[in-house]
Amino acid sequence: MAQYDVIVIGSGPGGYVCAIRCAQLGLKTAVVEGRETLGGTCLNVGCIPSKALLHATEMLHEAEHNFAEMGLKGKTQSVDWKQMLSYKETTIGQNTGGIEFLFKKNKIDWLKGWGSIPEAGKVKVGDEVHEAKHIVVASGSEPASLKGVEVDEKTVVTSTGALELSKIPKKMVVIGAGVIGLELGSVYKRLGAEVTVVEFLDKITPTMDGEVSRQFQKMLTKQGLEFILGAAVQGVEVGKGKAKVTYKLKKDDSEATIDADTVLVSTGRRPYTDGLGLDALGVEMERGMIKTDDHYKTNVDGIYAIGDCIAGPMLAHKAEDEGTAVAEGIAGQHPHVNYGVIPSVVYTHPEVASVGKTEEQLKDEGKKYKVGKFPFMGNARAKANFSSEGFVKILADAETDRVLGAHIIGPMAGDLIHEICVAMEFGAAAEDVARTCHAHPTYSEAVREAALACGDGAIHV
Incomplete structure (x- = not known):
């Protein structure tokens, strides 16, 4: 039975930063991760691959619209979708490999597999049980589901499926006008798809400053994205690789449908804590999130939680700051995260x-x-x-x-x-x-x- 000062469950931005900071502070540290690569959702199927596609398609836009005006003339650019996906995969590999290098550099053990906490002070990975004075849950989040919509990651996709479509759709419907939907919608619009965004609220990016949100919608509309606001999606019907999205307008209760080759469900994310055994341990939860105090401690001694699985914005850099703070707190320091900034x-x-x-x-x-x-x-x-x-x-x-x-x-x-x-x-x-x-x-x-x-x-x- 291996013994550690700290075991972190999850190797996303919160988890791997926490582990590295623990190691820097002299704590014997291990990280539990069931994926084949480190980095969590962010590096594997989130922030990093989406930025690769955003960058590639922004370059395409420059070539199509601005190169000639700058005196850059030549062959018209064409899209090799397989090569673009390969570029995305290379980007992922460079970043996830970088985290693995940092683990080796800082002498952090990678416990490969999915972890659970059978009791305070112990983490089970596969058939092995490891002991730790402190356990940090950094299990992240997963795409939220929508009633009446069944995701198959082929025709009806979450952000994960949208990053690896087999071909560029002619028509895409994005359900939800939040950050993820607008970013990926922009990618496929620049690649030639007709993109329609269906949003339940009467504005896009609802937490954004109102003036900025209005200006943002005007810019995206000018770029060719279409918006249907104040619309509640009733369901998605799939057949022969096509989809039909039914929605109801809140203003008059009228119902309408849109046809699509691909439907992106982008209605937010929810904490992912399945299989950890938190209920049996008596870890207190609140609206699906792990409840913690100001020092990221749960109500069970020796168990902490950070990142997307606790309250607050689901942002990688917020998780990183919390990972640093919990590591320093365990080491006896007095860290602080300023949530106002x-x-x-x-x-x-x-x-x-x-x-x-x-x-x-x-x-x-x-x-x-x-x-x-x-x-x-x-x-x-x-x-x-x-x-x-x-x-x-x-x-x-x-x-x-x-x-x-x-x-x-x-x-x-x-x-x-x-x-x-x-x-x-x-x-x-x-x-x-x-x-x-x-x-x-x-x-x-x-x-x-x-x-x-x-x-x-x-x-x-």
Whole structure:
């Protein structure tokens, strides 16, 4: 029977980061993972492969729409779908292999198989039982199901199936206008599919700042995506490799159908805790999630949980921060995760990124605030790169000027947002950002201009 200081169940971003941090702190560590490769959903069938396809199809868009204007002329680009999927698989392999290298470097044992916790202090993998002073559950999440819709991962797919379709569909229906649906919908639209997004609510990306969400929908519509909002999907009928989606409009209760070659069910994700034995252990759950305290401890001594299987946004970087925090807590340190400064990004083109409060949240709280906005149309780099759609929006306290939130829709938004994350961590004012020199010509100047707009006004508008 092997004995460890820490056993982590799950090798996704939360699990593998937790394990590496534990090892750095001198704790004998093992990770349980049943997949053939490390990295969890994110690296294998989520964040990384989807970004590979997004990048490939963005390059296709550039070639089809902008190359000639830049003087780049030659053969028209064609899509080799098998090669594109091969590129995606290579990307996955490089990243998952990288995690395996880090495990060896940090002397972390990979316990291959699916784990369960027969009792506190013990983890069973296959026929073997391993002892650990601390057990961290980082089992992640799985796609949420939808009543009346049966997924076969061929015609009716989740994000997993959408990343490995045998051919590019002529017509795709995406159920759900959240991040995953819009990213993958964008991929297939650029590859030539007709893409229709059916959403139950009256807006896309419902947690996003309202102004940004409206602008985002306009941009995606301009790109050719169609939206049916306020529509409840009643069911999906499959026959001969085709599908028929039936939905009911909430405004008048009328029913309609759409034909599709592929239906992507993108209605969110739910914690994955099956087979761990948590019920028998008496681990307290709440709405399907593992309940933890501020130190990620469950009600059972020695068992912790992090990432998608506990409350909070299901984001890889949130899980990573929690993985680091729980490792440091086990080692006797006093870590802290600031949940008010966790950015979120949609990797469409243009990208959308946000951190902190939205205008709607500030209004609900009765908080007095000011808005500084700057359009990418006024940014020299953006205009040169055919990326002048969108804007940067900074929300600051009306009295103290402290940055309360930021929302960016435009080029490299997912990278630009981190300047504001750092500013918020240090309690910076919008003026602090505005008075910081930014290199020219860069997209980041738009962030500075938005900060200036919180004061006397931006320069380039």
